[in-house]
Amino acid sequence: MKTKPTLDGTLEAVSGINTIASELVQKLISNYRDNQMQAVNKELGITDSHAIWFDLPKLKNFIACIENEAAKVNPEVSEADLGIRFYYAAYPKAEDWGIMENHPVEREYAERHTLVMVPTLKKADENGEMLDYDFCPLIGGSTLAMASKGDGDGDGETFPPETLAENHGTLSPPHNTKVEQFPN
Secondary structure, eight states: OOEEEOTTSOEEEOOSOOOOOHHHHHHHHHHHIIIIIHHHHHHHTSOOOSEEEOOHHHHHHHHHHHHHHHHHHOTTOOGGGEEEEEEEEEOOOGGGGGGGTTSOOOGGGTTOEEEEEEEEEEEEOTTSOEEEEEEOTTSSSOOEEOTTSSOOSSSSOOOOSOOSOBOOOEEETTSOOTTOSSOO
């Protein structure tokens, strides 16, 4: 029997498995490669990556970190209140690689897309609607990062120095595609 950890450290049985028809997966991947990826490649004059891989320990560690840090801020937070938002992102140009000095990513990833994972916390807005807000328990005071805060648009508001996030997976290309079920 497969199990999954819960916030209180116990194990819960996993019911069912997640499946999607292979034909649909191939179609969705082809749609991206034939449209968005081609537009990016043409506009930027590069060969962008078409996939990103994260090892399971990195993902589990990030999830555990979210759960642990959220519980420190509010021990009553439930697993159902937490989530992860995946932001599409792109690495800087090679000549601007200095910004990456404290982030261990190889320069060969320059200009390629990536994902940045940011934790979310479900909370009611001013109208009582339950929304999944970006969440950073490392920020003193307010831990919810709403779009109106820290937008970096020059109006004096700034981002916090660090936020709870995960980024670096293995991009393909530059890494070999022979291990992929849907390489083309």
